[in-house]
Amino acid sequence: MGAIPRIQDFDDAAYDPFVSDEAAFGDCIDPYLRLAEWREQGPVHKMDYRAAMGLYPDVTMAGLEHYLVLGYDATEKIFLDPVTFSNKTYARNLGISFGRSVSTMDAPEHSRFRKIFQKAFLPNVVAKWGDTLVDPVVQGLMDQFSARGKADLVQEFTHHYPFHIIYRQLNLPPDDVKVFHKLAIAQTVVMYDVPHGTEASRKLGLYFKNLLDERRRNPGDDLVSLLALAEADGEQLPEEILVSFLRQLVNAGGDTTYRATSVLLTGLLSNPDQLDAVRQDRSLIPQAIEEALRWDGPVLIATRTPTVDTELCGVKLPAGACLSVASGSANRDPSRFENPDRFDIFRKKQRNFGFAFGPHVCIGQHLARIEMTRALNAILDRLKNIRLDPALPAPVIQGTMMRVPKHIHVLFD
Numbered sequence: 001m002g003a004i005p006r007i008q009d010f011d012d013a014a015y016d017p018f019v020s021d022e023a024a025f026g027d028c029i030d031p032y033l034r035l036a037e038w039r040e041q042g043p044v045h046k047m048d049y050r051a052a053m054g055l056y057p058d059v060t061m062a063g064l065e066h067y068l069v070l071g072y073d074a075t076e077k078i079f080l081d082p083v084t085f086s087n088k089t090y091a092r093n094l095g096i097s098f099g100r101s102v103s104t105m106d107a108p109e110h111s112r113f114r115k116i117f118q119k120a121f122l123p124n125v126v127a128k129w130g131d132t133l134v135d136p137v138v139q140g141l142m143d144q145f146s147a148r149g150k151a152d153l154v155q156e157f158t159h160h161y162p163f164h165i166i167y168r169q170l171n172l173p174p175d176d177v178k179v180f181h182k183l184a185i186a187q188t189v190v191m192y193d194v195p196h197g198t199e200a201s202r203k204l205g206l207y208f209k210n211l212l213d214e215r216r217r218n219p220g221d222d223l224v225s226l227l228a229l230a231e232a233d234g235e236q237l238p239e240e241i242l243v244s245f246l247r248q249l250v251n252a253g254g255d256t257t258y259r260a261t262s263v264l265l266t267g268l269l270s271n272p273d274q275l276d277a278v279r280q281d282r283s284l285i286p287q288a289i290e291e292a293l294r295w296d297g298p299v300l301i302a303t304r305t306p307t308v309d310t311e312l313c314g315v316k317l318p319a320g321a322c323l324s325v326a327s328g329s330a331n332r333d334p335s336r337f338e339n340p341d342r343f344d345i346f347r348k349k350q351r352n353f354g355f356a357f358g359p360h361v362c363i364g365q366h367l368a369r370i371e372m373t374r375a376l377n378a379i380l381d382r383l384k385n386i387r388l389d390p391a392l393p394a395p396v397i398q399g400t401m402m403r404v405p406k407h408i409h410v411l412f413d
């Protein structure tokens with residue numbers, strides 16, 4: 001590990017991408033009200049979601065026609081038809097920072113590389129991480145506040161734990177975790193702040209390139225070594241593809257799970273009867289997680305582009321247009337979900353699009369479920385009688401593109 005140069009912080013080391021979250025992803029508290037009004041008028045609209053919500057324009061999509069997809073069936077159709085609805089649109093924004101990551105690819109390239117990467121995140125593989133990686137991180141963070149009787153679960157726990165887990169799995173230098181976390185996050189604020197996004201991309205890229213060389217020379221049992229030596233059709237994976245995947249991994253592995261865990265805790269703590277039910281019967285945890293992803297999943301909008309002129313639900317979509325696919329709206333479509341705005345862990349089982357669906361469905365979903373399960377179990381085991389602190393503001397989930405509460409103030413015995 002010592003054989004390669006250390007990761008470089010931003011030139012302006014005081015730059016903090018976490019404070020850009022609201023500016024980059026919007027601060028709307030209830031986008032669902034407007035989404036529901038539009039959805040009632042039809043499942044697909046010629047409309048620029050960002051502009052309609054008062055968010056700064058995504059300059060990487062300038063000049064494109066914009067459409068918004070709101071209904072469950074239309075969303076499912078898009079996710080299941082990657083030939084007509086391409087992922088290439090992500091090359092314009094996320095591609096600036098991640099590079100050629102799987103999110104920016106279509107088949108056959110996508111299938112070829114995804115097949116390899118997916119192997120490292122299959123349920124039987126990540127199940128082993130529960131004891132070795134997830135629990136030590138979760139317990140270590142909780143040690144710092146579990147005797148205090150009060151905590152801010154976002155600032156002291158959810159914000160950190162998933163990043164620390166992926167960080168350990170990649171076996172990166174413990175002293176540099178803060179710098180890596182900042183660089184990882186700055187990659188997705190690239191649409192708002194191109195200079196810092198590209199600086200993060202460049203610094204992570206250089207580091208990962210050296211790291212891959214080093215781990216090929218001295219492989220360990222970590223994920224970087226595994227990927228560095230993985231082969232597609234008898235050949236090692238191209239360096240550019242590996243580096244791009246690692247850039248995406250440090251971002252996706254930390255950010256979305258932090259958001260989803262915070263939403264899960266908000267849903268449960270704001271509905272003490274449901275929290276109590278889960279406390280008594282831990283076998284309810286999987287359905288509580290699914291409900292959190294449906295009710296207020298972190299990724300409100302996915303993006304696709306039609307490869308040919310086509311039509312969806314009677315609306316003509318030109319090739320090359322920018323489609324904002326509002327998974328968050330599909331997940332609250334009343335034609336599928338009764339009383340959709342209510343957080344209800346006992347609702348009838350039904351697929352939601354919190355992890356998307358189809359060939360680009362989240363690679364990390366099994367890991368995310370393990371992380372959230374272990375985190376919630378630890379919270380219920382160690383923070384007795386956990387409840388919202390009535391003296392401090394209740395958690396408020398916000399965001400126009402990505403969702404998360406900034407604070408969850410709790411008391412416990």
Ligand code: HEM
Pocket residue numbers: 102103104114166248249252253254256257258260261297298299302303353354355356359360361362363364365367368
């Ligand atoms: C609860 C936590 C998470 C949520 C809600 C989430 C959500 C998503 C969604 C919605 C997509 C599809 C985006 C699209 O196609 O437009 C996606 C893709 C992806 N996610 Fe996650 N994610 C989570 C956790 C993770 C974790 C822990 C990892 C890795 C360790 C990860 C890695 C990826 C990757 C690599 C892709 C790209 C897959 C592809 O395009 O083939 N995610 N995620």
